[in-house]
Amino acid sequence: MSEDKHIPQHIGIIMDGNGRWATKRSLPRTAGHFEGIKAAKRIVKAAKGGNIPFLTFYVFSTENWVRPKKEVDYLLNLLSTRLFSELDFYHRLGVKILLRGDMSQFSSQLKDHIDATIEATKNNSGITVTLAINYGGQDEIVRAVNKWIDATDHSKHITKEILRENFDENLIPPVDLIIRSGGEKRLSNFLLWDAAYAELSFDDTLWPDWGEKQLVAAIDEYAHRARRFGGVCNE
Template identity: 40%
Template structure:
């Protein structure tokens, strides 16, 4: 979800207007993902490092997030979407946390798609939280394996990550889902997030379908399996 600021700057608008248009893209892409039958969609909405932005921008982002939760409530419920959130959610202000928690509870039984918002999220921070949980649970060294780690990540219970779409021409991972990225495919889009829509999502999915996912094996091994 990168490029909101550049989108606004190109039009001589305040940065918050780029974020506002980006919120519209969240709604459009979520609807498209639901129509296309995707089982899960995770959106990197606000990073742990975004707290370091100017206070007025952070406040504006929190206001937009609160507005989104109220505006999209009916859409989420009517389309059988389960809302989930990952990150250091305790840092979110009460005016955001309360409607977020309420919609998460109310949509918990929805089955068609899991929509995960990464809020106050960082991949390193997630791994640190996991290590602390391992220590709290007093696991012996021989008990620590991939499953033990994954069960203690914020993404526990979510489907494996298969495709990452990076918008606005950026080529870095930006501290996003660092453990989960291990065998994910990455699609790079030049489109700024506020302009990203269903067609861009379809192009990413078509690119993904052309990939040969080997998971460390050779092509010959895959053909024999």
């Protein structure tokens, strides 16, 4: 892996290709989601080993509700049952779990499991993993504005800084690198605000087949890019 100074501090991952992976093997789409969890754990291990302090996984978008009800129910049930059951894994690697998204549509059981997992891992300091669940970049911005409107002090005009303070996880640094598996080349409403100057990496490998090899390749590609943030390259 590249030298520490060229390693992104925060990587966001769009885990795409679970359904296609399953279809290619004549399996139900749900089998792809099950294997996708294994891939996510491999990436957490690889990121921790590569000194990446922050990861954000795009788990379930605000648009995913339009998928077949059977698939949505399976996804949310899988999340509910696996999230809290992975505590040994979280503690072994020092994983701190956070949530980014709107929990209002979740079942009480899923909310309880999310809250319990966040509470159980709050003192872990090896790597911070944020799960974007029922998350959409546009929705996050709208909710942040409404949160500010509901605040008591409107003596100041809204600024970029004030808006970001009202995001779900405002203490996490902006994303440096967004990776999408599965061959598609779009953000799909993921971390739109933070993506303003993020580097983008697209890989054809379907998500369940992802591992350290693919992560290292994306980070090495990132390390050779010049991030100018609107400025010019120092030559």
